Amino acid sequence: MLRFFSIRLATVALLTGGLFSAYVGVRDAIACPFCQAPALTLTEQICESDVVLLAEWVDATKPEADGSVKAATRFEVKAVVKGDFQPKQILQLAGYQPGDPNQLFLMTGYKAELIEWDLPLEITQAAFDYVKAAPDPDQPTAERLEYFVKYLEHADDLVATDAYGEFANAPFDDIAKVSSKLPKDKLSTWVIDPKTDAARLGLYGLLTGLAGDDEDRRVLEEFITQPSDDIRLGLNGIISGYLLLSGDEGLELLVKTKLKPEFILDESGEVKLDESGMPVPVPFSETYGAMQAVGFMWQYGGDRIAPEKLKAAMRVVLDRPDIADFAIVDLARWKDWSIQDRLFNLYGSDGFEVPGMKRAIIKYFLASTRDLPEGVSLDDAEKLPEHVTKGQKILKKLEQQDPVVVKDVRDREFVLYN
Template identity: 35%
Template sequence: MQSPDPVVSRIHRAGFVFCLAVLGVLLCAATTVACPFCAPTDTLANQIFLVDATVVVKRVAGEEGQDGLPGTTTVRIERVLHISTALAKSFVVDQSADAKPGAMPPVVGDEIVIRRYYPPKEGAQYLLRGADPENLVWGDNMIEVDDEVIKYVMDAPPVDAPATKRGDYYLALLENKNQEIAQDAYAEFASMPYEDVASFRDRMPREKLRKWIFDEQIPGTRLGLYGLMLGLCGDDTDAALLEKKIRERSSDFRLGIDGVMGGYLLLTGERGLDFLETEVLKNKDIPNGELLAAMQAMRFMWTYGNGRVSKQRLRAAMRLLIDHPQHIDMAIRDLARWDDWDDMDRVVGLYGTKDYDDLAARVAIVKYVLAAINRKPTDDETGLQEKARRHLADLRKKDPKIVQRAERFFDIR
């Protein structure tokens, strides 16, 4: 049996180790509850400083892949941006100790071969990242950057600095002329917990936000953040602007309109919810995306509204989604989480009817009943579980396999 090529083996190991390192970064970031209306976006700071080494490189040579094998690119280190503490420690060894292969610091002028072909591009420079402090290996994905972006990243407060300090830096750079900087400044706020975003309400660029929510040149992914921000720092005039934005109609899915609705509810409270009920929730012709956005805005107010809209009003508004068969599964899941059982008889009565006969709807209705049975009743709800058990028994007779399926995978989170 032919032994594996050690060079190929090291290349494959490098890719595997680096992927594990990047996955760890993403999992750490995912544990933070980020802005509720923002598309998940990794930041340049995370990509640069949460790995073991990051360097700026330029292409020297390359060889295209062939016969199913990946190509390669040779790059030269132009600048070292970051070395982790763990990697720096691995460089310090006793004089009597043997140096570990690969555990050498990246040095300007060194050349690196990566297992991916990049065609020549005049003047281009890239970020290249490495992982594993015991035996540094480089990834094969390079990020093209210019000098302005590098300066922007290096001038930023450290990734472990307080949110207030980091936020002030990025707040001033939202919608920067350099699109890479503009996108990354957005990403920094998108990755912040809502409470941190809200702490900047007195410093938010209100006049700019008013323009940005109507600027079609700005990517729609940023609209949710800007709508939320205007809701945090605005007044009745801004509420009217957000309402105008909500009234716009499009056959396409409107990215970020959920954040506009959330910001609108922050400013208007129950009056604004009345408007959303009429304009969106009771509208049989409304696009699905608008309904989903309204649901997300109500969930936001339930969690972060601080009583701006009462829990009972939010429950009543969510019940309106029962009239939209395509969303009943999500609506009654929220109602169960919110301990709302007022429409249980009606919900169970819809089981298997013309518009509520698909698998998702039937399973959701059974889970709604199961949630009522499994909750701890209050003193004034002594009959709730008994009623839910009767409904479950009837559903089991009607559709035993669906009830068994719902019980097996019961989870109302």
């Protein structure tokens, strides 16, 4: 069981770019919820630099072991964006940078007593023109995205990666504002193209949901429901895009194919068997990706799917002890107190006896006791909602049943699901 939970957490970290917290979900971040955003885009790097040049590699000198010759590289300035330099000026930098004549590099640096240069970045003329014309980071995000949307999946991978980074760093609300500018005829084809960088699939699935039509919905549905026992990066964003297009019908399909079954179903709806005749389990990553998509619809989907239907879909996962604690997190954050009796009965039962599961349930009940109407305190006994009083009673029972774990949760003052 411990090995399974280690694998599970490693999978979560992979699917979320390592930005996962078990109790404060990645979907609370302001940036694209399914994108692995870069530390700095090229535009941000240029904005923070004092010197920005396009330079051509001239030659380089390797160092001698005895120290008689120092490593050095020479560049010829071809264009200046920032800094007191002139075209055709020769720069000599310390350190050996391999290169070829006519090879171009983006040179950035910071002014001190001497310029502190970043590592030269190999760049094409087309990529430099893209960077030079890019809007400043202080402009409204939605307006900036209208520039970068034209460069998604550009032939120059540096450009395509950077344009993706701009979207990955953008809040979803701003991404939604440029839906009319998206390349509608290309998005779903990028999702299913095996040549597409897997790190970009979540974004492209999400964009498909914003700009797609019924045919795109069919493409995403076929992709999502195909049997798979591999970790499919970006599936969370692809499913989210699908739910934006399909609404209630898509949610029903998601429950049937991802949230409810423990085993993979083949095209005929039968349980898929491996070579030894054993049922093939649904990978944790598939179920977790579907749960993230349900959570996305809760936060960003507006009225596309009713909140009660999203809660009902997440409650299905409570039958899956391998992943139910994640559902408990979301249901507590969504203030679904209808499962108080159910969780009390599950506490400590088969599959729910591991410490992490117990803590999740205890935290759920702590959260229920703190969901108070405005102006009401825990001292106002007569005004307390039913879920608060029931939560208090169940916590007392759990303290009698499992005092060590309950005390540990209280003492650590874990962040509640808010």
